[in-house]
Amino acid sequence: MxxxxxxxxxxxxxxxxxxxxxxxxxxxxxxxxxxxxxxxxxxxxxxxxSGAQGPIGDDANNNLRGGINPxxxxxxxxxxxxxxxxTQGNRQTTSRPLDLALEGDGMFVLAEGTETADINTNTKTIALDDVNLSFTRAGNFYLDDDGAIVSPEGKYVIGETDGEAEIITIPEDAQSFSIQTDGTVNYVDNQGEPQEAGQIRLAQFSNPSGLQKIGGNTFQNTDNAGLFTDDNGQIALLEAGQDGTGQMVSGALEMSNxxxxxxxxxxxxxxxxxxxxxxxxxxxxxxxxxxxxxxx
Structure with missing residues (x-):
């Protein structure tokens, strides 16, 4: 043939x-x-x-035939x-406080527990070694029945306080809330006093193209993605604007690129x-x- x-x-x-x-x-x-x-x-x-051949000649360098290409x-x-x-997608203004766009690198960290012990909803803490982590650039988040910030699939948006990963929760009786460019979530309680609910953290990758798409606008870490880790080898939860991560813009979403x-x-x-x-x-x-x- x-x-x-x-x-x-x-x-x-x-x-x-x-x-x-x-x-x-x-x-x-x-x-x-x-x-x-x-x-x-x-x-x-x-x-x-046919393979390549070099020139043929005598010791006096008098070539009898030139070289032949393969x-x-x-x-x-x-x-x-x-x-x-x-690459960075265009930013679309929504004026919705739970819509977050990232201006720069980094990704939101989402957690989904496999057992009730993985995510302690009483203390709002998370053991990162015991949960399924995924990452996303889509910042259209919501509040669940407990006031926790979650993704459309119900995965918890990860924050950090005093070096411990946590779920960020806004009390039901809060009068209003806002999210700053560094990820800090503030709210006004029922007494009219300003309070801090926590700080949304980001993950950073040296090779984001090495991430694997798993659907639902989320990615999964791989051995070639270059996830930033701390001294203990665990995922580094970075403040927005730290180590090359971008700033958060509340009331906007990053569109497709x-x-x-x-x-x-x-x-x-x-x-x-x-x-x-x-x-x-x-x-x-x-x-x-x-x-x-x-x-x-």
Whole structure:
């Protein structure tokens, strides 16, 4: 069989994966905190017809023949990587105090307990070693029945007080509350006195593209994400603006970083690439048909 036919098949598979990624980007153009994907390609190992040769000459350096370059035939393309691009998305004003946007790096930390002992709702403390942690850029948070700040999926937003991870809770009788740029949550109690409920903390990664998407606008840590840790090897809960993390903006949300103009352009080029590879298969099939017809 012709090598060009298999090269065309590999190209079709690659461009199909690119079209799938572009389609997912377009579908999430209005998803809070969404980070777009990108597909890169690599060539497959080439078949060597003849190897390279150096010049041939005598000791006096009188060359009898010059060098010869290698002759190779490519065998198609393959997917090199599917990257997640963590660039800053546009900020949309909502005027809702529990909507938080991050201006810069960092991610909100969410916790979900597997047992009742993992999250002590009486003292509002969390043992980070015993809970499932996830991370998000989508800051559309809510208050549950206990007044705790949670994600749309009911995961607790993690804060810290005196070096201990905690759930941030706003009392039911609070007259009002606000969230500062450093993550500090303040409220006015029923006596009209200002109080502090806690401070929302952030996680920082040296390689955020190494995070794994798990749905629900959340990411999961991996061995290649470079999560910042403290001296004890536990996750470092950083104050907003610390160690390169961004400031929090209350009353706003970070939108998707998908650029529709770019996405449509990439979609057109991927479609044309797919069509070109189908033409390779068609042409190769016509050549094979001519070979079959030779014996007639």
């Amino acid at each position: 012709l090598r060009s036919m298999y090269a065309g098949i590999s190209g079709m598979k690659g461009f199909q994966a690119k079209l799938d990624t572009i389609g997912n980007n377009i579908a999430n153009v209005n998803t809070y905190g969404y980070k777009k994907g990108r597909v890169t390609f690599q060539d497959m190992m080439s078949q060597t017809v 002759s190779q035939v490519g065998l198609g393309s393959q997917i090199g990587s599917i990257d997640t691009i963590h 998908v650029d529709l103009a770019e996405a449509f352009t990439e979609m057109i080029t991927a479609q044309r690439g797919f069509q070109a590879n189908t033409r390779i298969i068609t042409t190769s099939d016509e050549i094979l048909q001519e070979l079959v017809n030779l014996k007639r």
